[in-house]
Each structure stands twice: as C-alpha cells, then as structure tokens.
Amino acid sequence: LAIFARTEEAAKARFGIEGDGRGAIVTRTGRRFFEDRALEEAALSRLDRALAEAGIWDELATDWIVLDAELLPWSAKAQALLRDQYAPVGAAALASTAYAEAVAGQAAARGVHLEGMDLRMHHRHEDAERFVAAYRQYCWPVEGIDGLRFAPFHILASEGKVHSDRNHLWHMEIAERMAAVEPFVKATPYREVHLSDEGSVQDAVEWWETLTAGGGEGMVVKPLDFLHQGAKGLVQPGIKCRGAEYLRIIYGPEYLRPENLVRLRKRGVGRKRSLAMKEFALGMESLERFVAREPLRRVHECVFAVLALESEPVDPRL
Known part of the structure; x- marks a missing residue:
C-alpha cells in the first residue's frame, strides 16, 4: 500500500504526521516496505509525478491518496525468504536427487531389480529443477529505485471518497494512465x-495458460464491481488462480504427484475464506470511517479487529 500526501503540510493536516515525511509505502501487514527512507521518498515522488501528469490529483480533487499495489520484483523484499528457505530447499533437493539418481543408475546397470526406483529418482530430480526454476522467475537484481516497478490495481481512497463504488475497469484505467507518464509505474494486463x-x-x-506457461505467476479473478x-x-x-509451476514454491517440488494432490484437495479452505471476508469488510469500514473524519479510535476499532483475526491459526499455504 502507498499512503501519502502531495506535501508534508498536507500529510500533517490529514494524517497528523509531522516531521516524518509525507507518507509511507507499507506491506500487507503494515510494516514499512523500505528501510531506506530516501528510497521510499524517491518512490513517492515518482508516484506523485505520475498522478500529477495524468491529471488524477485534480480529477479526484484530493491532496492525499491510498493505492493498493504490488512492488516488483518481490525478491526485493524477500531476500531472507529466498536465502533461508527457497534456495536451501532447492540446493538440497538437487544435490540429494542427483546423487540418488546416479546410485540407482549404477545399481540398474549391474542388473539389480529396482522396481522403478531409478525412474522415480529421475522424476524427483526433474521436480527439484522445476522448483528452482520457478522461484528464480521472480528474482532479478535491484539497483536502487530504477530496479523497482510499482503496479497499482486499486485506488482505495482519497479526500472525501472511498472508491469501492467504482468497478475494476475504472481502477485499471487509472493505473494505465499513471504508467503512460511514469516508467516506475507498471500497468497490469487484464481481461x-x-x-x-x-x-x-x-x-x-x-490467456491464463499462455501467461503461466511463460513463467507468469497467474491471475486474480474478480467480479466486475469492487463490491458485489x-x-x-x-x-x-478476488480469487488467485496461480500457475502449476508457481505453486511448487508454495506446496513443494513434488506437489503435482497424484498422491500429493489427493492430500491437498482434502484440505478445507472455508475457514481461511471466512477470515479473509471479515478482514476485507473491516478494512473497507476503516477506510470509510477515516474518510468521514471520524475519531481515530473509531478507525482503530476496525484495525484491532483485523489484527485479532490475523492472529487466528490457519495454514499459511492455503
């Protein structure tokens, strides 16, 4: 989320922020995305310029805005995850399956009856290679602000308005207008x-099959109306429809094996869906209260309720 005003004076007047910049770019859990404040300000300046040159500040008659977006590449914020989780799993899987495949091949060459073990080891090694290839699709070196891209998909709120009454075509068209005047902003393809x-x-x-076959993560399916x-x-x-190869990152190198798919299909998603719907409703309500200039404690009621729901134990891979 990018939450910012055009000037520090506007941020002070609307957000009560003084001496701490004009806004912030935060993660889904509310943590600051950038540790380097100069980099954050550079990003906000480019977004400000995009909104100004596309005429959106004037069109919305606002001096502050809340944008829902994705910052690319996600490896820019997930270096620890790549280093401590994905890379070790990939390296261990490649090494162990390569060794097992070689040993099985040697045994088969001596005439040992392996009951298909050599072929299984070969397939497991291929799965490990696909796992490594899957997460590497989403990583590239980042050198300062020029290595990043900001892909907005919702204009959540601005002065006097929560834009949930606009359909998704309107939101995507705003993003396209921003991208047309500022290279830092990336328009998201949609249908x-x-x-x-x-x-x-x-x-x-x-379109989805072509996208995912080329290494794309997938798509999000939404009703045309923001609220339906x-x-x-x-x-x-919204429902994420990820590609088969991307899901190796989530479920593991061998998740596509029939015996593993059977286990995955047995897991219920009803609880997580219910929690997500409640959090969405609370988030929209908090925006409505903020835009209506209700007391901050009223906004915080919704925020604390979301935090309580976030503490509920659910399988994070669902």
Whole structure:
C-alpha cells in the first residue's frame, strides 16, 4: 500500500504526521516496505509525478491518496525468504536427487531389480529443477529505485471518497494512465470476461495458460464491481488462480504427484475464506470511517479487529 500526501503540510493536516515525511509505502501487514527512507521518498515522488501528469490529483480533487499495489520484483523484499528457505530447499533437493539418481543408475546397470526406483529418482530430480526454476522467475537484481516497478490495481481512497463504488475497469484505467507518464509505474494486463459467453471464457483460459506457461505467476479473478452482493451476501472480492509451476514454491517440488494432490484437495479452505471476508469488510469500514473524519479510535476499532483475526491459526499455504 502507498499512503501519502502531495506535501508534508498536507500529510500533517490529514494524517497528523509531522516531521516524518509525507507518507509511507507499507506491506500487507503494515510494516514499512523500505528501510531506506530516501528510497521510499524517491518512490513517492515518482508516484506523485505520475498522478500529477495524468491529471488524477485534480480529477479526484484530493491532496492525499491510498493505492493498493504490488512492488516488483518481490525478491526485493524477500531476500531472507529466498536465502533461508527457497534456495536451501532447492540446493538440497538437487544435490540429494542427483546423487540418488546416479546410485540407482549404477545399481540398474549391474542388473539389480529396482522396481522403478531409478525412474522415480529421475522424476524427483526433474521436480527439484522445476522448483528452482520457478522461484528464480521472480528474482532479478535491484539497483536502487530504477530496479523497482510499482503496479497499482486499486485506488482505495482519497479526500472525501472511498472508491469501492467504482468497478475494476475504472481502477485499471487509472493505473494505465499513471504508467503512460511514469516508467516506475507498471500497468497490469487484464481481461474483461463475460461468463455467459463461452468464447469469452475460453479466451481468458487460453490467456491464463499462455501467461503461466511463460513463467507468469497467474491471475486474480474478480467480479466486475469492487463490491458485489450475491444471493448469499458479499461475493469474495478476488480469487488467485496461480500457475502449476508457481505453486511448487508454495506446496513443494513434488506437489503435482497424484498422491500429493489427493492430500491437498482434502484440505478445507472455508475457514481461511471466512477470515479473509471479515478482514476485507473491516478494512473497507476503516477506510470509510477515516474518510468521514471520524475519531481515530473509531478507525482503530476496525484495525484491532483485523489484527485479532490475523492472529487466528490457519495454514499459511492455503
């Protein structure tokens, strides 16, 4: 999230911030994304310029904004995760399966009946190679602000308005306007799909298959409206549809084996979905209260409720 004002004076007037810059870029859990404050200010300056040159500050009649986005590459913030989790798993898997495959091959050459063990070791080594290739797709060297890209997909709020009444096409068009005038901003490719049109659905499926086959993470499926009420209440605002290779990072090198898929399919996601819906509703309510200039304690009621829900134990891989 990028939460910032055009000037430090505006930040003081609206956020109550004094002597601490004009805003911040934070992670999903509210932690500051940049440890280097100069780098953060450089990012905010580029976003400010994009909003100004695209005419969005004036169009929204605001001097502050909240943007929901992704900062790329994610390796810029996940070096410890790559170093301490993914890389060791990949290295160990490659080394152990290569050795096991070689030993099994030697045994088979001597005429030892292995009941397919040599072939299994070969497949496990291939899975390890795919795992390493999967996480390396999302890593590249970052040199200062020029190595980063900011991909917005929601304009959450600005002065006097929470933009949940706008459909997703409006939000994506705003992002495209920003990207057209500022290289730091990256427009996200998207498709509008008509579910009653089989051709439209098939086009989306083929687009996703091409995207993920080329190393893409996947896509997020959303209703056209930011908030959509169905027969059973509020529709889940988004569902990630990740590619098969990307999911190796989440579930492990061998998750696609039939016996592992059976185990994965047995896991229930209802609890996590329920918690996510509650957190989403609380987040939107907190924005509504802030925009309406309600007392800060009223905003914090929603924030503390989200923190309480976040403390509930759920499988983080779901």
